[in-house]
Amino acid sequence: xKLKYIEEVRAFSRFYTVFFGIxxxxxxxxxxxxLETRVMHCAYTKEGILPSEIVAELNIDKGFLSRILxxxxxxxxxxxxxxxxxxxxxQMFITTLGKKEFKKLTxxxxxxxxxxxxxxxxxxxxxxxxxxxxxxxxxxEG
Amino acid sequence: xKLKYIEEVRAFSRFYTVFFGIxxxxxxxxxxxxLETRVMHCAYTKEGILPSEIVAELNIDKGFLSRILxxxxxxxxxxxxxxxxxxxxxQMFITTLGKKEFKKLTxxxxxxxxxxxxxxxxxxxxxxxxxxxxxxxxxxEG
DNA sequence: AATAAATAGTTGACAAAGTCAACAAAATAT
DNA sequence: ATATTTTGTTGACTTTGTCAACTATTTATT
Numbered sequence: 001x002k003l004k005y006i007e008e009v010r011a012f013s014r015f016y017t018v019f020f021g022i023x024x025x026x027x028x029x030x031x032x033x034x035l036e037t038r039v040m041h042c043a044y045t046k047e048g049i050l051p052s053e054i055v056a057e058l059n060i061d062k063g064f065l066s067r068i069l070x071x072x073x074x075x076x077x078x079x080x081x082x083x084x085x086x087x088x089x090x091q092m093f094i095t096t097l098g099k100k101e102f103k104k105l106t107x108x109x110x111x112x113x114x115x116x117x118x119x120x121x122x123x124x125x126x127x128x129x130x131x132x133x134x135x136x137x138x139x140x141e142g
Numbered sequence: 143x144k145l146k147y148i149e150e151v152r153a154f155s156r157f158y159t160v161f162f163g164i165x166x167x168x169x170x171x172x173x174x175x176x177l178e179t180r181v182m183h184c185a186y187t188k189e190g191i192l193p194s195e196i197v198a199e200l201n202i203d204k205g206f207l208s209r210i211l212x213x214x215x216x217x218x219x220x221x222x223x224x225x226x227x228x229x230x231x232x233q234m235f236i237t238t239l240g241k242k243e244f245k246k247l248t249x250x251x252x253x254x255x256x257x258x259x260x261x262x263x264x265x266x267x268x269x270x271x272x273x274x275x276x277x278x279x280x281x282x283e284g
Numbered sequence: 285a286a287t288a289a290a291t292a293g294t295t296g297a298c299a300a301a302g303t304c305a306a307c308a309a310a311a312t313a314t
Numbered sequence: 315a316t317a318t319t320t321t322g323t324t325g326a327c328t329t330t331g332t333c334a335a336c337t338a339t340t341t342a343t344t
Contacts, residue, residue: 005267006255012274013162014180018201019281020155022164023176025302025330033330034165052292059166064331066294088292088339113148120280125147128280131273132154138262138270139161175301194321206302208323230310230321 020116028108031075032101035060039068040094040102043078048091050083077101162258172247173217177202181210182236182244185220190233192225219243 017023027034035058042054051069055062069092072078077098083089094102117125159165174182177200184196193211197204211234214220219240225231236244259267 002256002259002264002267003252005264005271006252006259008271008274009255009259010251012271012278013158013164014183015278015282016155016158017164018199021201022155022159024201035330050292055292061332062293063295063333067330070294083292086292086340088337090293109152110145110148113151114144116281117144117147117151122144122147124280125144128277129147129150129154131277131280132150135270135273135277136154136157138266138273139258140157177301192321197322203303204322205304205324209302212323225321228311228321230308232322 020113027105028112030105030108032105036068036072037102037105039065039072040077040098040105043092043094044099044102047093050089050091052089054092072098162255172250174243174247178210178214179244179247181207181214182219182240182247185234185236186241186244189235192231192233194231196234214240 025033027037030037032040038058039054042049042057046053051062051065054060055065058065069078069080073080076095079093079095080090081093083091117128120128172179180200181196184191184199188195193204193207196202197207200207211220211222215222218237221235221237222232223235225233259270262270
């Protein structure tokens with residue numbers, strides 16, 4: 001059996017999630033939650049995306065998403081317009097402000113990670129990234 | 143600059159969390175939250191651990207932890223006794239029931255991970271785990 | 285076309301998770 | 315001896331998440 005490996009994988013998961021603060025509710029110290037940033041990401045990458053698509057992609061409750069959208073619209077990072085094809089539905093668009101905010105979040109996230117890697121030399125980063133890619137390779141195609 | 147590395151690390155984090163469903167609170171159908179299981183893990187692996195140690199290890203609010211401990215104690219999976227060395231503090235012990243519950247959670251989680259690793263040979267698992275440990279080493283001591 | 289069934293999103297009511305500051309008791313520093 | 319710091323608890327609060335009822339529209343059935 002692979003039990004030994006499994007335990008080690010789980011141990012790594014525990015370490016990794018704490019190290020990078022992946023379970024922290026707030027996305028860094030921004031005014032957006034992790035879920036909100038994911039929704040923004042959806043709107044950013046697909047103009048006019050429908051709430052139903054996001055519900056499917058992020059696997060969240062539609063009522064909950066509805067509230068998130070109200071909140072994001074109130075904060076002017078997205079706007080919603082009634083779909084012409086389906087009157088029940090709305091199309092979502094990220095605003096100029098939304099794009100700006102999203103880019104800032106990306107930058108902050110980069111800085112956060114940069115801080116966590118600051119003790120590593122470029123050579124060590126090189127090794128780290130290579131190992132990560134090898135892990136990804138193994139897991140996704142193994 | 144290390145931007146290239148940073149982006150790759152973030153990409154790996156996204157991949158990893160999705161792959162292992164770390165953000166899906168949904169599949170945890172147990173009566174314990176993710177955080178509660180981590181606290182149980184702490185108590186399981188270190189008899190008499192102090193709340194302050196858990197706060198440091200899991201990087202959570204001490205008030206929040208305090209409530210989690212009350213809840214876990216109420217459910218009889220841990221017990222707390224005042225520390226003799228430091229009267230302000232309490233030592234935590236996992237109960238017999240707690241051990242049983244924790245083992246069950248572990249088994250479920252192992253099965254979950256086992257499924258995700260099922261395509262890998264033992265040799266590949268060996269490689270995977272080695273790389274994970276090397277990453278942990280790099281990040282935590284690098 | 286008329287009706288029934290399904291679907292998209294909103295809302296209300298609630299529960300669970302998490303934050304923050306004030307606090308008491310004990311330990312440590314001055 | 316006194317001041318400061320640390321540990322954990324508590325109250326008050328906000329945010330996050332769940333579930334079901336509801337409205338409006340679309341699609342399927344007759």
